[in-house]
Amino acid sequence: MIYLFQLMNGIGLGMLYFLLAVGLSVIFGLLHFVNFAHGAFYLLGAYLCYALLQYGVGFWGALVLAAIIVAAIAAVVETGLLKRIYRLDHMYHIVATIGLALMIQEIVIIVWGPVGSSVPAPQALSGAIMLGNFIYPEYRLFVIGLTAVLAIVLWWVLEGTRLGAVVRAGSESTEMVSLLGYDINRINTAVFALGAGLAGLAGALAAPIRGVDPFMGVEALAVAFVVVVIGGMGSYTGALVAGLLVGIVQSLMTTIWPAGASLAIYIAMVLVVLVMPRGLLGRA
Amino acid sequence: MHRRRFLQLSSIASAALAAPPILRTAFAADDAITIAAPLPMSGAFAANGKYGSMGTSMAVADAGSVLGKKLSYLEIDTEGRPATAVRKIQEAMQQKKVQLFAGGILSSSALAMGAEVNKHQGVFFTTAGADEITGSNCNKSTFRWSVPTYGAINETVRPLIEKMPKAKRWYTITPKYVFGEGLLNAAKDVFKEKGVELVGNSYHSLDEKEFSGYITNAVAAQPDVLLILNFGSQSSATLRQAVNFGLKSKMTILVAWASGLEQFEELGADVSDGIYFGAQYWHGIDSPFNKELVAKVQKEKGINPNYSFAGAYIMAKLLSDGAKKGGSADGSAVIKALEGMEYDGMTGKETIRAADHQVIKNYYLLKGKAKAAMKDKDDYADIISSGQSFLSPEDAKCKMT
Numbered sequence: 001m002i003y004l005f006q007l008m009n010g011i012g013l014g015m016l017y018f019l020l021a022v023g024l025s026v027i028f029g030l031l032h033f034v035n036f037a038h039g040a041f042y043l044l045g046a047y048l049c050y051a052l053l054q055y056g057v058g059f060w061g062a063l064v065l066a067a068i069i070v071a072a073i074a075a076v077v078e079t080g081l082l083k084r085i086y087r088l089d090h091m092y093h094i095v096a097t098i099g100l101a102l103m104i105q106e107i108v109i110i111v112w113g114p115v116g117s118s119v120p121a122p123q124a125l126s127g128a129i130m131l132g133n134f135i136y137p138e139y140r141l142f143v144i145g146l147t148a149v150l151a152i153v154l155w156w157v158l159e160g161t162r163l164g165a166v167v168r169a170g171s172e173s174t175e176m177v178s179l180l181g182y183d184i185n186r187i188n189t190a191v192f193a194l195g196a197g198l199a200g201l202a203g204a205l206a207a208p209i210r211g212v213d214p215f216m217g218v219e220a221l222a223v224a225f226v227v228v229v230i231g232g233m234g235s236y237t238g239a240l241v242a243g244l245l246v247g248i249v250q251s252l253m254t255t256i257w258p259a260g261a262s263l264a265i266y267i268a269m270v271l272v273v274l275v276m277p278r279g280l281l282g283r284a
Numbered sequence: 285m286h287r288r289r290f291l292q293l294s295s296i297a298s299a300a301l302a303a304p305p306i307l308r309t310a311f312a313a314d315d316a317i318t319i320a321a322p323l324p325m326s327g328a329f330a331a332n333g334k335y336g337s338m339g340t341s342m343a344v345a346d347a348g349s350v351l352g353k354k355l356s357y358l359e360i361d362t363e364g365r366p367a368t369a370v371r372k373i374q375e376a377m378q379q380k381k382v383q384l385f386a387g388g389i390l391s392s393s394a395l396a397m398g399a400e401v402n403k404h405q406g407v408f409f410t411t412a413g414a415d416e417i418t419g420s421n422c423n424k425s426t427f428r429w430s431v432p433t434y435g436a437i438n439e440t441v442r443p444l445i446e447k448m449p450k451a452k453r454w455y456t457i458t459p460k461y462v463f464g465e466g467l468l469n470a471a472k473d474v475f476k477e478k479g480v481e482l483v484g485n486s487y488h489s490l491d492e493k494e495f496s497g498y499i500t501n502a503v504a505a506q507p508d509v510l511l512i513l514n515f516g517s518q519s520s521a522t523l524r525q526a527v528n529f530g531l532k533s534k535m536t537i538l539v540a541w542a543s544g545l546e547q548f549e550e551l552g553a554d555v556s557d558g559i560y561f562g563a564q565y566w567h568g569i570d571s572p573f574n575k576e577l578v579a580k581v582q583k584e585k586g587i588n589p590n591y592s593f594a595g596a597y598i599m600a601k602l603l604s605d606g607a608k609k610g611g612s613a614d615g616s617a618v619i620k621a622l623e624g625m626e627y628d629g630m631t632g633k634e635t636i637r638a639a640d641h642q643v644i645k646n647y648y649l650l651k652g653k654a655k656a657a658m659k660d661k662d663d664y665a666d667i668i669s670s671g672q673s674f675l676s677p678e679d680a681k682c683k684m685t
Contacts, residue, residue: 001504002500002501002504005500005504006497006500006501009496009497009500010497012496013494013496013497114330114331114334115331115334115546115549115550116331116517116520116550117549117550117552118524118550118551118552118554118555120552120554121528127530128528128529128530133503133504133506134500134503134504135500135503135529135530135531135534136529137528137529137530139528140496140528208528209524209525209528210493210494210521210524210525211520211521211524211550211551213331213517213550214330215326215327215330219493250494250497251496251497251500252497253497254486254488254497254498254500254501255497255500255501258460258486258487258488258497258498258501259460259487259488259489260489261488261489261492261497262488262489262491262492262493262494263489
């Protein structure tokens, strides 16, 4: 029975991990850009949610605003800095985005201090449901539901709409898309802002679950990369499958071998990479 | 990009991201007596390090000069890693000739640093908790201000069992390293003596961040009391998630080793209300020295001192007092001066036991109060009980080396 509970808990955890990683995967898949500032956008989303709540904005407003503000900041950064280095080696992407991540982290410490804080879940979702002995917070259920909806919407936008087709075509040949009359720069900015906004939303959604602290971005980045590598770099479906896999592995391990639970996700990554070097659903 | 190159670059980048504040090191003047504070200034325990640094620097500034020399302060970022801590201690001792150290919040780092300082006959004062520090791994150079794990359990679990005799089923969540094992073993001894059943334990690693799985394990065991044995941000995460899962209404929760005020600030009254916490220090302690310190910190920093601040302050003060009393800042002179020293500390009269270098002081059981009952913004908890529990140096297996 306990394994069933852990499986359910793992699915919940996995959906959070998916949301955390999907923006990173989308940016890599469509822009071929390695964004090490992804964790910092997650951090920023969490702190913006916290700050907006302090200023009396309701939780739902804070959630939406945090994601939009992070996306807007990302759009500015992309236009002002990152688009100039797209054509350079990945090493330059990493150096630039690490610098950006460090700046964001230090700004967070300057503004909000080094000590973390708790963020209350909205009143309507502050309870927990009981399924026999299994107890699960209503807020986490909401996060699972919202993430599932987002996953479907995102999939539909990328796979089923004209906009998605243009974006995907842009990742293959920027020249062709430009010749068709689309402004590739604006498309890139939009994709980057979307990826960062998803990280910001993940941060805001995670805040009531894990609180906020200035170092949460680094932890999140590590998990996001594990998910992206397992799923296959740039693969949207891969991020979903890998997120769930990581969540379930971690959760089950807390019962089977608790001391190694956090290590287990890295072992899972090594095993997947050994057997399938491109990840579960990777293309290249 | 090829996968291999991607993974290579990723690992370099992750390492760089995880250790940003290396550049923040202060400096030591040549003609001064230096107190170094090896603290986790980055990583998961950085908040503790930040306040520890503030406490040390204030104590050094208050002392001004010792034996006609200016007292100076050297901040060392241990990153919470034993290997880094030892390497930086070596550098400080060999290149900067530092002899006096106050810090080492994590037991794993403190044990390693104490052994290293002892090799070079310096003095290392720590607040880390594992029994071994002044027990089986004690040494001539290492002193400890905090009550070790044995005392922390005896002053929290024991009074709570006495308060709630019907709560017979306890569940523990424990970090798998020397500190957690120390707390768990001490708790098992008290359970055995009091006829309490340990219905389950979840070990977790020191870098764990997600505790929902362990909480699921705990709920399945249906305990009366959940005893949280981890520390710092991990205990905050465990407690926050336990409260999210609605455990507060189903069982009593005790955090045996809380980090005091900074942890309450992080959790907020909504989470901490009704929870029991063990604490080394609380700004509301009614002692002359503590009242003086609280007034001073409020005046100079505009905050109430928390455990990390207060512990670091008193350790640095004891080191400078030891140098004054011993007439020299050399390790051996300070050690001799500190052994057996009695002084008015924050928790009342405190004594440094000569046989094992353990400070004999109170440990506190606090209970979080509701937001509506708080008299000021830091009035998060009431002191329920306090007392002193220590193994004798022989029982702690201290053979001084």
